[in-house]
Amino acid sequence: MKVAMIATTWWLFTGLVFATASPDLQQRLQDLDTFIQNLMTCKSRPVVGLTVSVVKDGQTIFAKGYGQRDLQTGQAVDNRTLFGVGSISKSFTSALLAAILGEREDVSWDTVLTDILGPSFRFxxxxxxxxxxxxxxxGHKTGLENLGFVIRMVENIDRSELARLVVVAS
Structure with missing residues (x-):
């Protein structure tokens, strides 16, 4: 519950920081940094780290790491620390698909996958x-309940290997 509240607070604050009429971008970035530092101190147990990057007009204008990447060793997070994306990729995927579907008339939410991926795609x-x-x-209605486990067990796979794993797991 606390994580959801913190995440909601974070997104609301970020939206306010970049939607305000303040002409001073550096001040807004400083406010963002201060907010995150304060947020990292609001804890009832150790908080692992996070990284934040702000990109404007294709240029990274802010990138900073906060907290620890390993609570055992105390190793700090920096702006180049890699994290597993976990379930957040679902929102990116659905937003990207919605944008694509808004631009194309030949594809919809109900288009059969083989019409998109070609006849060689098979479950x-x-x-x-x-x-x-x-x-x-x-909607996770294809019955691929074991695929996440399979993918976590394999590193550095390409699209063709992922497609093969989908077939194997289905």
């Missing part, structure tokens, strides 16, 4: 191959 069974849609994927 293990014919029904899923012929019927699965973008809506089904985002």
């Amino acid at each position: 293990r069974d014919q029904f899923r191959t012929e019927e699965a849609t973008l809506r089904d994927l985002l």
Whole structure:
């Protein structure tokens, strides 16, 4: 519950910082930095780290790490620390798909995956191959419950290997 509240507070504050009429971008970035530092002190147990990057007009104008990447060793987070993206990728994926669907008339939430990925894309069974849609994927209705575990066990896979794993897991 605290994490959700902190995340909501973070997004609301970030939106306010960059939507305000203040002409001084450096001051807004300083306010953001101060907010995050204060937020990192509001804890009832150790808080792991995070990184924040602000990109404006294709240029990184702010990048900083906060907290620790390892609570055991106390190793600090910097602006180049890599984190697993976890479930946040779902919101990026759905937002990207919504943007694409808004621009294209030939694809919808209900377009069958083989119409997008081509006839060589296959699930293990014919029904899923012929019927699965973008809506089904985002709603986790394809029955690929073990795929996340399989992907976490394999590092550095490319798209063709991911497609193969989808078929194996289905």
